Amino acid sequence: MEWEGGRRSGNIEDRRGLGPVGIAGGGIGAVVLAAIGYFVFGIDPRTTMDVAQGLQQPAQQQGARGEVSDRDGQFIDVIETSNREVWTPIFQREGVEYRPPEAIVLYKEATGTGCGTGQSAMGPFYCPADQKVYLDLSFWRELEGRFGAKGEFARAYVVSHEIGHHVQHLLGADQQARRLGARGQESGSVRLELQADCYAGVWAAHAGEASGGRIVINRSDVQDGLGAAAAVGDDTLQKQTQGQVVPDSFTHGTSAQRMRWFSRGYEQGDPSACDTFSAASL
Numbered sequence: 001m002e003w004e005g006g007r008r009s010g011n012i013e014d015r016r017g018l019g020p021v022g023i024a025g026g027g028i029g030a031v032v033l034a035a036i037g038y039f040v041f042g043i044d045p046r047t048t049m050d051v052a053q054g055l056q057q058p059a060q061q062q063g064a065r066g067e068v069s070d071r072d073g074q075f076i077d078v079i080e081t082s083n084r085e086v087w088t089p090i091f092q093r094e095g096v097e098y099r100p101p102e103a104i105v106l107y108k109e110a111t112g113t114g115c116g117t118g119q120s121a122m123g124p125f126y127c128p129a130d131q132k133v134y135l136d137l138s139f140w141r142e143l144e145g146r147f148g149a150k151g152e153f154a155r156a157y158v159v160s161h162e163i164g165h166h167v168q169h170l171l172g173a174d175q176q177a178r179r180l181g182a183r184g185q186e187s188g189s190v191r192l193e194l195q196a197d198c199y200a201g202v203w204a205a206h207a208g209e210a211s212g213g214r215i216v217i218n219r220s221d222v223q224d225g226l227g228a229a230a231a232v233g234d235d236t237l238q239k240q241t242q243g244q245v246v247p248d249s250f251t252h253g254t255s256a257q258r259m260r261w262f263s264r265g266y267e268q269g270d271p272s273a274c275d276t277f278s279a280a281s282l
């Protein structure tokens with residue numbers, strides 16, 4: 001993957017220099033969030049937020065906004081900006097304005113969010129309440145080490161999956177999933193997660209062209225993305241952590257499902273192909 005020449009918009013809120021805040025203030029909330037989010041990347045914070053609501057809210061933190069000077073941070077900036085380049089015209093065709101996430105927040109260990117205390121053990125996540133993506137870059141080591149998902153494109157897939165949750169928030173898909181959940185239908189959150197995977201595929205399909213060639217994604221990159229999607233499937237994660245698969249507790253989809261929906265988005269390049277809510281089978 002080539003991204004170094006990609007445009008950046010400086011929509012980064014850098015809290016990495018701040019100490020971990022929120023654990024003391026977050027109290028029980030922090031513990032609950034961490035327990036639920038453990039090992040799962042991109043957990044839908046609403047699931048955890050429902051639990052955390054009523055518990056003590058952590059202090060809101062503000063990091064420095066704008067351009068960052070380190071390579072890891074700049075990579076995130078490029079991917080966020082690239083998602084804008086891809087989603088803006090897609091929204092425009094529907095007569096809707098694409099508003100980017102409020103910020104991608106880089107933090108270490110723990111931080112206050114609009115959805116309760118974020119902790120790095122939760123993995124990257126999107127908070128719809130403040131429309132920010134939260135990311136502790138130590139996750140990249142886990143992604144390569146524990147999950148065995150190598151390559152920069154695997155990281156880009158993760159970031160774009162989270163921005164996919166923002167796209168869902170703009171389009172109201174999260175409300176749709178909540179209604180499914182309220183009716184007691186299974187897999188509302190799985191459908192949401194697989195749609196975010198599909199949106200990450202849509203981003204990958206258009207990123208090169210939308211960047212004017214500043215970003216180059218090749219076939220082996222897409223394979224890395226599929227590898228990452230497989231590595232973070234619920235079944236694979238469960239086998240690693242418990243030695244068995246318990247389908248009832250799936251929230252993100254199996255490895256096969258995640259690969260299928262990412263591929264679908266990539267091959268069709270059209271978000272209307274990502275309607276996991278109407279799909280008869282996932």
Ligand SMILES: [Zn+2]
Pocket residue numbers: 041042043044161162165193196
């Ligand atoms: Zn997700």
